[in-house]
Amino acid sequence: MSTDTDPDPARNWANWHERRVASVSAPHGPLSLTGTHWLSEHPEGRIPAVPGVWRERVDGVSVTAGADDGITVDGRPLTGEAVLTADRGPIGESRVAHGGRRLVVMRREGLWAVRDFDPDSPARRAFRTVEATPYDGRWVLPGHFRPYPESRTVRVGNADGRERGLGLAGELAFPVDGTEHTLRAAVEPDGSLWAVFADATSGLTSYRFRFLRLSPPAGDGTVTVDLNRVLLPPCAFAEHFICPFPPPGNTLPFEIPAGERNIIVR
Structure with a gap:
């Protein structure tokens, strides 16, 4: 397989393209995003199809869940409340999960949101290539x-x-x-x-x-x-x-x- 040090630029490009297709089609790649939920639009804390109760705080976002919600935070089942800040790392390493899904906290221009990345998304199932x-x-x-x-x-x-x-x-x-x-x-x-x-x-x-x-x-x-x-x-x-x-x-x-x-x- 060629690498970016290959003297042939066409092979370099083909390798780059292959990596790119693999990246976007990964379990938690962009094709897996099924929703961006702005918490200001859900003041009661309930987001459709997303378990738990999510509320904005001055210092971040709180999520409250019971055993039946199936939410984990840092790999451990959540029963009670956890306070979260914006996720900065790879989607697959986000703090909050629900089975294979990743629930990612984000902030834009002072507003908080939760993104739902689901490996079983319709877009990911339908994707063939770029x-x-x-x-x-x-x-x-x-x-x-x-x-x-x-x-x-x-x-x-x-x-x-x-x-x-x-x-x-x-x-x-x-x-x-x-x-x-x-x-x-x-x-x-x-x-x-x-x-x-x-x-x-x-x-x-x-x-x-x-x-x-x-x-x-x-x-x-x-x-x-x-x-x-x-x-x-x-x-x-x-x-x-x-x-x-x-x-x-x-x-x-x-x-x-x-x-x-x-x-x-x-």
């Missing part, structure tokens, strides 16, 4: 990241119909057919770049928008823009994710027939 364009070296481009003097936040729509803030740290510039184009991008905690964008294929031959993730730029801002590794957003796999739409300026006027395009179901 449609992706085979590697094409023409879509590996020289790029340059130009950070803003200060990070900024813009309000954008999200896949769940709400508007939220999207943090942006600078502009990623790269040439296509001799013309420079830019995407507004965020910098992740590890220094890598992330951008959400649309192009002339969006909603036609590819999902309505996609993600681009790049390695941290060099000290002079240079970075390789490999569009062969454009990703489908989580909401392409399950409608219960809250993916942001592209910010103003991030809709490219040409086709990017590269990277992940859509999911294929049985």
